[in-house]
Amino acid sequence: MKRPLNVKTLEQSALTALALFVQKQGTQLDWLIDRHFVVAHLVPTLHYRWQAHLPIKATELVELWAEHLGLSEAVLRAWMPQLEPVFAEYLKLLAVDLQAHTQNPRLLQRMLGYAA
Template sequence: MKHALDVKTLEQSALTALALFVQKQGTQLDWLIDRHFVVAHLVPTLHYRWQAHLPIKSTELVELWAEHLGLSEAVLRAWMPQLEPVFAEYLKLLAADLQAHTQNPRLLRRMLGYAA
């Protein structure tokens, strides 16, 4: 049965998406999105934005990641074109896993910032 999206479900889906991401991308990108970033930074942000019906875009994930690492704005701007597609792929994997847990897949797609 589908239910409201709680933080534990979101965390489990985010970690499942991380495992799929690493499997798909290979170990060369496993440093980019790691378990600590997902649990400590990404899940709380996604949960807040989900509850507030605010979308999250892959560019915002890159910004969150850069902030987590303490990167400068100049470094962020330089890396954004390369990192945005990578984080977009992670969001798609997350959305695919979350669809089993939500009653509104269209809302999920809108919230995670990609079109079906």
């Protein structure tokens, strides 16, 4: 029986998605989304949004990442078109892993902003 999604499960899924992301994208992007960002910044944000039933989009992940690095708004705007698809790919990988752990696949689909 599936249980409600907790922080530990979310963290494990996020790290699995990170490993798949690096494997799929190759080492040229392993600096972009790293373990520290996932564990210290992404997981708490995703967990909060999951509990509040709030969606999260790739653009929001890029903004979180840019804030984590202290990037300026100008740099963020300049790089958003290139980074958004990369973070969208990570979200897809995360969603696939989370499917096995969630009681509510529709909520997961709605929150991560992809179509069934």
